[in-house]
Amino acid sequence: xxxxxxxxxxxxxxxxxxxxxxxxxxxxxxxxxxxxxxxxxxxxxxxxxxxxxxxxxxxxxxxxxxxxxxxxxxxxxxxxxxxxxxxxxxxxxxxxxxxxxxxxxxxxxxxxxxxxxxxxxxxxxxxxxxxxxxxxxxxxxxxxxxxxxxxxxxxxxxxxxxxxxxxxxxxxxxxxxxxxxxxxxxxxxxxxxxxxxxxxxxxxxxxxxxxxxxxx
Numbered sequence: 001x002x003x004x005x006x007x008x009x010x011x012x013x014x015x016x017x018x019x020x021x022x023x024x025x026x027x028x029x030x031x032x033x034x035x036x037x038x039x040x041x042x043x044x045x046x047x048x049x050x051x052x053x054x055x056x057x058x059x060x061x062x063x064x065x066x067x068x069x070x071x072x073x074x075x076x077x078x079x080x081x082x083x084x085x086x087x088x089x090x091x092x093x094x095x096x097x098x099x100x101x102x103x104x105x106x107x108x109x110x111x112x113x114x115x116x117x118x119x120x121x122x123x124x125x126x127x128x129x130x131x132x133x134x135x136x137x138x139x140x141x142x143x144x145x146x147x148x149x150x151x152x153x154x155x156x157x158x159x160x161x162x163x164x165x166x167x168x169x170x171x172x173x174x175x176x177x178x179x180x181x182x183x184x185x186x187x188x189x190x191x192x193x194x195x196x197x198x199x200x201x202x203x204x205x206x207x208x209x210x211x212x213x214x215x216x
Contacts, residue, residue, distance in 0.1 A: 095159035
């Protein structure tokens with residue numbers, strides 16, 4: 001049985017989705033929530049096998065919820081189910097190791113198939129989203145090549161690489177948070193970890209070292 005927890009800020013959508021999923025004999029909906037904080041609390045207690053999560057929540061970004069829960073429960077599967085295809089969101093989903101990114105125009109039958117596929121250990125991305133991510137990654141790789149490899153990101157994950165790149169472009173924590181759909185607090189936590197890894201004194205020192213290719 002695939003136990004599923006649902007999070008979306010629209011109660012009617014939650015109820016409809018829950019009723020449909022319950023009709024499949026291999027799926028059991030064990031709870032739902034309209035906020036990020038309630039989701040984190042409930043998932044910690046119920047520990048479902050899979051979380052269906054909207055990105056736009058009233059109290060905190062869905063990506064932040066996903067990152068918190070993936071760190072605590074790495075074996076739990078998380079599917080982002082959203083209304084919009086946003087390049088920054090999609091890249092952040094990939095960086096956080098989230099298992100699926102699906103647009104809400106998917107049919108109920110397809111969603112059931114996605115849930116079962118991801119529960120079996122595969123990752124799934126909406127066809128249009130996959131194309132967008134491929135283009136975005138190619139664009140960033142071309143940018144690094146054009147800059148003659150001036151950034152050495154070999155010891156950082158994708159999200160850390162993106163934050164370093166934005167810092168070298170002079171972006172503030174607030175601007176980075178907006179671009180990556182995070183809170184400023186989350187960006188500060190990322191920056192602290194990056195500074196610890198590199199031994200840099202501050203963000204200015206980090207930017208200079210990145211541009212000099214002196215990162216370890």
